[in-house]
Amino acid sequence: MNKNKYFFTSVLALLLHSLCAGQQQNAESHYSLFKPVPKALMREMETDRPDVTESPYTVDAGHFQYETDIVNLVRERTELQKTSTLLINHANIKIGITGSTAIQIGFPTYGIQKETDLVTGAVTTARGFGDISLRVKQNLIGNDNGKFALAVLPYIKLPTSGYDDESRLEGGLIVPMLYKLPGEWKIGMQVEVDRLKDTDQPAMHTQFLQTLTLSHPLVKSVEGIAETYYTYDFKAHHLSNYVNAAVQMKVAKDFKVDAGINYGLQHDAEKHNFVGASYRL
Secondary structure (H helix, E strand, O other), rough: OHEEEEEEHHHHHHHHHHHHHHHHHOOOOOOOOOOOOOOOHHHOOOOOOOOOOOOOOOOOOOOOEEEEEEEEEEEEEOOOEEEEEEEEEEEEEEOOOOOOEEEEEEEEEEEEHHHEEOOOOOEEEEEEEEOOEEEEEEEEEEEEEEEOEEEEEEEEEEEEOOOOOOOEEEEEEEEEEEEOOOOHHEEEEEEEEEEOOOOOOOOOOOOOOEEEEEEEEEEOOOEEEEEEEEEEEEOOOOOEEEEEEEEEEEEEEEEEEEEEEEOOOOOOOOEEEEEEEEEEO
């Protein structure tokens, strides 16, 4: 318990520090939440989806961005149970605070979770609102120019789920980065440390995640994304590997749609199929 308290206190401190850092930069900036960046000066729209690797770029100050899994089907299997979860409108609202800081509020509007006990065969189904996530993205390098960008993104997930009775307070620190290569190629990377609930019991474990993603335009306004990543559970000493593929289409300057799969290679790793969208105001 002391370990969990220390971890979440540290994450909360990082969240507050990121906000304070943004406010200090705000004093030197022309634009803020209450003085939005003019439309003509806004950066190209960047999204944290559809890959697992987050974008190191923030939303322009004074603007909002709405990103969502319109539908996301998640399948997971362990030695004891099989779980299928349907998430509807798994949304992420992003608000630009300063030129380099944005806050994010994430939530599944509705979820249906079906659990099958592989020992007894018993099936339980639950549904309702999901967990709320609070995140602060602080860009450190390359938000406005340059080939390399880096950010830090501490987060806390609150146990508000109506469909997951075993939901617990979780949190972590995400460090995304991106490098622009010649010929419109982009390579993204991310390292992440999380404190998460165990799948089969209420105890907690620490997990490390590392990603590598490559993207390039396929045709006009359509981008192809290929990604691989792994997670390592320090408690169970368990490694899971994933390969992902997605396409994202730019419908308008401030509107994109996407679809893809996240496929866990091990039998107990999660499998995702999703369709999503992003819109900027």
